[in-house]
Structures are given as C-alpha cells and as structure tokens.
Amino acid sequence: MSNIFQLIYSSKRSETCDELAIQRILSISLQNNPHVNVTGLLLVAGMLFIQCLEGEEANVLDLYKKIKEDERHFNCTIVCIRKVEERIFPAWSMAFKDITKEAALDFYGEISAEEVALFQEILAGQKVESTFATRLLLRLLNNNEKLHKFLE
Numbered sequence: 001m002s003n004i005f006q007l008i009y010s011s012k013r014s015e016t017c018d019e020l021a022i023q024r025i026l027s028i029s030l031q032n033n034p035h036v037n038v039t040g041l042l043l044v045a046g047m048l049f050i051q052c053l054e055g056e057e058a059n060v061l062d063l064y065k066k067i068k069e070d071e072r073h074f075n076c077t078i079v080c081i082r083k084v085e086e087r088i089f090p091a092w093s094m095a096f097k098d099i100t101k102e103a104a105l106d107f108y109g110e111i112s113a114e115e116v117a118l119f120q121e122i123l124a125g126q127k128v129e130s131t132f133a134t135r136l137l138l139r140l141l142n143n144n145e146k147l148h149k150f151l152e
C-alpha cells in the first residue's frame, strides 16, 4: 500500500514577491525538502503559484502549514489532496517552471481553444481563477509523459 501523499494548492503571489524572492524560495526548498523526503513542483503563472508537494502525509502537511504562513503569497487554497501510488517527481526536491510566458499551450493537447484562451487570461492576471489552472496541472500530473516533456 502506497504511503505517498500529494497535496496541490494554489496561491496568489504577493506584489513584493519578485524573481529574486522566488529564487530564494527555490533555494531553501532544495535545501530543506530532502531532509523531510518531500518532492514536488512549483509553477509560477503570472501572479499565481501552483505547488505540488508529495511525501509522507505528516511531512507534507507540516510543510504546507509552514508555507501557508509565508508572506510572499496569500490565499492558499488546497485544490487536491490524495494518496498516490508513487511519486510523480521522485528526482526533484522541487521542480520549477515559470509558465507565465508559455506562448502556446500545445502540449495540453486535449483542451479546447476556449480553455486555452481562459488559461491565457489567467496567466495575464486578468482573472484570478486558480481552480482551472490547477485542473490543467492535474491533467498533466496524470499524464506523466506530457509533464516530463513540459518540464524539459
């Protein structure tokens, strides 16, 4: 029986959270996460963060509790918490991708033109609708092959 928990949340990036601040977040994550055996992915989409944390339940929840209090973002909302058979990011203490300027979302494949337009509005900060963005991420997570291509 797998004991891996996956928690995905989205949040709104604070105005003061610039690229340097994000670099610092990544660097502390790479330093800390191996100690608690947590792996995952951090996406930046304009003023949104979407993060996936995976590991043992207690470790993931403790880390999320700490992250939630961080003033570099707000409105943390859990969009998915589930047990998974195996880690999706076993090799990444914290994978990172800034998808703000992702011009063509070709790799999503199955999504409609309408959905692409909506996603682009979200990325442009015209809509704060993280559920949709996260649903797209979930689709990706469930399609490992596409995800890995995306992260290359």
Ligand SMILES: Cc1cc2nc3c(=O)[nH]c(=O)nc-3n(C[C@H](O)[C@H](O)[C@H](O)COP(=O)(O)O)c2cc1C
Pocket: 025, 028, 029, 030, 032, 033, 042, 049, 051, 063, 066, 067, 068, 070, 072, 073, 094
């Ligand atoms: C969007 C976001 C994601 C973060 N992700 C992680 C993470 O994966 N691991 C981590 O240790 N800290 C992460 N942090 C930073 C924590 O909130 C916190 O500042 C840091 O863990 C403090 O480390 P320390 O207890 O070693 O001082 C994140 C912060 C933000 C805003």
